[in-house]
Amino acid sequence: MDNLNGLLAFVRAAQNESFAGAAERMGISASAVGKSVARLEEKLSVRLFNRSTRRISLTDEGQLFFERCQNIVAQLEEAEQELVRISAVPRGKLRITAPAIGYRILLPHLPEFRQRYPQVELDLDFSDRMVDVIDEGFDIAIRSGELSSSQMMSRRLGPFRFAIVGSPLYFAQHAAPQIPQHLQHHACLRYRFPGTGQWQEWATNSPSPPELPLALSSNNLESILQAALQGLGLAYVPEFIVRNYVASGELISVLEPHLKEGGKFSVVWPSSRHMLPKVRVFIDFLTEKQVLC
Structure with a gap:
């Protein structure tokens, strides 16, 4: 333990270029830091610092030792913090x-x-x-x-994947699209990003993106979903929010093989x-x- 204290005192002194600065970080006296470093130097039989009345600086040997010890001290601190985190009760x-x-x-x-x-x-x-x-x-x-x-x-x-969906009521009046280009003949419910005002792209594998006739736009996906359920048009939404509606038959998914990978x-x-x-x-x-x- 005394060796670890000496290593910590040495690293803090090197980082602060001062025994006093190291002492402030460690919560001990500058004299205690100086004595710990001196004992370490004696044990290693090498001088780690050049000392003057105003400042300290690393010797060549001290610089080499510092580069190694700094990582050791950091790893010890992280190990201690990890134990504290594991034992702490989340609150x-x-x-x-x-x-x-x-x-x-x-x-x-x-x-x-x-x-x-x-x-x-x-x-x-x-x-x-x-x-x-x-x-x-x-x-x-x-x-x-x-x-x-x-x-x-x-x-x-x-x-997650996206889906293009419409209600049975909508498809009772409009033939389901078979390829992305057919979307230009359908009422489209478009999501508008709140921050930019830009439309969300309907990402299909079509080489030329079809025009999407606008029936309704909103900056809230929940309202787009409800509009689709009411038969107002086709919506392009994350698949996970319509999964249950498709399973129950309240919505019908189309163009699945033609949609690009989602987000x-x-x-x-x-x-x-x-x-x-x-x-x-x-x-x-x-x-x-x-x-x-």
């Missing part, structure tokens, strides 16, 4: 943001999560706007598409060295439950 408010349709992904699994972790209070935000997770104080976000922020960590939840959902959280227990267990839970299956 407190957990703020989660997800797309508006995300409640269909999360809500079926939340009773089990609450049963496992009753001390975690869930604060849910379902919105299609692009939430700034860090500035707005969220712990976790469910996101689709590609992720680019270096300030965020992520774990993939799984892929993917990921759970993201602010990158930091320390992940709070409430965040860790929720991420592990989502991964375990395979929420998109």
